[in-house]
Amino acid sequence: MSAPAGRPLIVLTGFLGSGKTTLLNRWLRDPALAGTAVLINEFGEIGLDHQLVESLDDAPVLLANGCVCCSIRDDLKTALLRLEERRLAGEVPDYARVMIETTGAADPAPILATLLCDPELRHHYHVGGVVTVVDAVNGLRDLSHRAEARRQAALADYLLISKRDLAAAPALEALEGALRTLNPAATLGEAQRAHWPAIAARLADGDVARRQRLTPAESIVAAHDHQHEHHHGEHFASFTLCFDEAIDWTAFGVWLSLLLHVHGERVLRVKGLLNVPGSASPVVVNGVQHLVHPPYHLARWPDEDQRSRLVFITEGLARESVAASLATFTALGASFRPPGADSSP
Amino acid sequence: MCGFCAVFAGSPHWSELPTGDAPDELTRQAVRRQRLRLLNAVVQAYGCTVEDWHGGQYIVRSLRGRSEIVSALPEVWTLVEAIAGQAIDPLSPALLAALKAIKAP
Numbered sequence: 001m002s003a004p005a006g007r008p009l010i011v012l013t014g015f016l017g018s019g020k021t022t023l024l025n026r027w028l029r030d031p032a033l034a035g036t037a038v039l040i041n042e043f044g045e046i047g048l049d050h051q052l053v054e055s056l057d058d059a060p061v062l063l064a065n066g067c068v069c070c071s072i073r074d075d076l077k078t079a080l081l082r083l084e085e086r087r088l089a090g091e092v093p094d095y096a097r098v099m100i101e102t103t104g105a106a107d108p109a110p111i112l113a114t115l116l117c118d119p120e121l122r123h124h125y126h127v128g129g130v131v132t133v134v135d136a137v138n139g140l141r142d143l144s145h146r147a148e149a150r151r152q153a154a155l156a157d158y159l160l161i162s163k164r165d166l167a168a169a170p171a172l173e174a175l176e177g178a179l180r181t182l183n184p185a186a187t188l189g190e191a192q193r194a195h196w197p198a199i200a201a202r203l204a205d206g207d208v209a210r211r212q213r214l215t216p217a218e219s220i221v222a223a224h225d226h227q228h229e230h231h232h233g234e235h236f237a238s239f240t241l242c243f244d245e246a247i248d249w250t251a252f253g254v255w256l257s258l259l260l261h262v263h264g265e266r267v268l269r270v271k272g273l274l275n276v277p278g279s280a281s282p283v284v285v286n287g288v289q290h291l292v293h294p295p296y297h298l299a300r301w302p303d304e305d306q307r308s309r310l311v312f313i314t315e316g317l318a319r320e321s322v323a324a325s326l327a328t329f330t331a332l333g334a335s336f337r338p339p340g341a342d343s344s345p
Numbered sequence: 346m347c348g349f350c351a352v353f354a355g356s357p358h359w360s361e362l363p364t365g366d367a368p369d370e371l372t373r374q375a376v377r378r379q380r381l382r383l384l385n386a387v388v389q390a391y392g393c394t395v396e397d398w399h400g401g402q403y404i405v406r407s408l409r410g411r412s413e414i415v416s417a418l419p420e421v422w423t424l425v426e427a428i429a430g431q432a433i434d435p436l437s438p439a440l441l442a443a444l445k446a447i448k449a450p
Binding site for chain 2: 256259332333336337338
């Protein structure tokens with residue numbers, strides 16, 4: 001499958017007071033993120049000194065099925081298309097990527113839905129990644145008490161801990177442990193300047209995995225021994241499924257589309273690598289609630305372990321139940337596979 | 346848009362994106378037949394069948410004769426659920442038992 005069209009859109013989110021704007025200001029001064037257009041929900045107390053900052057109205061339109069993850073942000077669509085028009089008209093400098101800073105209580109899912117579902121936007125932009133900032137002092141409390149904070153962490157591709165110097169070592173360790181168990185598929189890092197260049201280099205490429213590098217896969221590898229289930233209150237759990245056998249892609253597509261159709265609101269995240277018949281490289285699967293990013297092949301396996309690995313972050317779905325269902329669908333689907341047919345994307 | 350049937354062709358569902366680098370038509374059709382067999386194994390328990398329609402969409406039929414054309418898997422599920430009056434839960438032990446009982450060809 002070819003690379004996604006258009007410029008990457010990077011979602012910068014994090015709970016109230018986590019330090020998103022501080023981080024954004026620091027990032028925008030870094031040459032690695034030159035040529036970044038910024039969309040923000042509101043102009044806060046910390047001003048952004050940047051030539052390409054646009055405001056959003058934050059007026060989501062809820063679709064008929066009533067699911068928040070499928071609500072379309074009309075304001076975002078308008079802003080993104082307006083930005084593109086102004087670029088083509090020469091009214092704004094060319095930009096390599098767009099970064100959107102959400103409000104502290106925002107659920108990033110509607111932003112992803114807007115990009116993934118809108119046929120017009122799909123030609124101009126693609127999801128470049130979700131970066132979630134977590135406050136080292138208050139992060140653990142926010143994760144425990146606020147569903148929005150858990151969702152922001154669950155949907156992250158990158159989890160960056162801010163204000164580390166203000167937190168005691170045991171508290172920091174507890175927070176890191178909570179984040180790793182909540183979202184084992186995400187890359188965990190520090191928001192401090194010292195660790196910025198590596199993250200900037202990744203973000204400057206948009207979603208690095210889409211460029212056939214190995215970032216998400218590396219984190220999947222780190223997580224794949226994570227077979228047991230972790231609970232995070234309110235039936236919130238993450239678990240990883242590994243399969244020794246190659247997984248039939250057609251059957252997997254039927255199964256996951258049905259699982260997300262029925263239980264999409266409870267599947268906060270599904271992310272992983274699939275070993276599919278007839279392919280030497282793995283297929284990357286990346287889903288958020290009812291939405292699935294277009295799957296693609298990595299250039300190669302990140303290590304010698306070529307088992308399929310899927311990380312799920314769910315609310316109230318049991319690991320055994322999901323595993324049994326996937327195994328049943330793929331076994332039957334594989335039995336229907338015509339000889340020699342490679343059905344991978 | 347198809348000039349004969351006036352159907353808009355949208356972007357393919359993620360599960361049906363082009364297979365391989367350069368899939369030939371025979372392979373594409375074989376994969377589609379495979380998908381239809383699995384779909385029918387699932388929806389038969391809910392009183393429906395699914396057929397191919399012009400190689401890009403599906404016809405969902407009920408035992409009572411209702412039929413509708415849909416374009417992608419989410420619409421197949423929505424329509425079958427509407428016909429059956431119940432959700433098709435892939436985690437349902439009853440559905441999984443029914444699928445396991447199907448003999449491989």
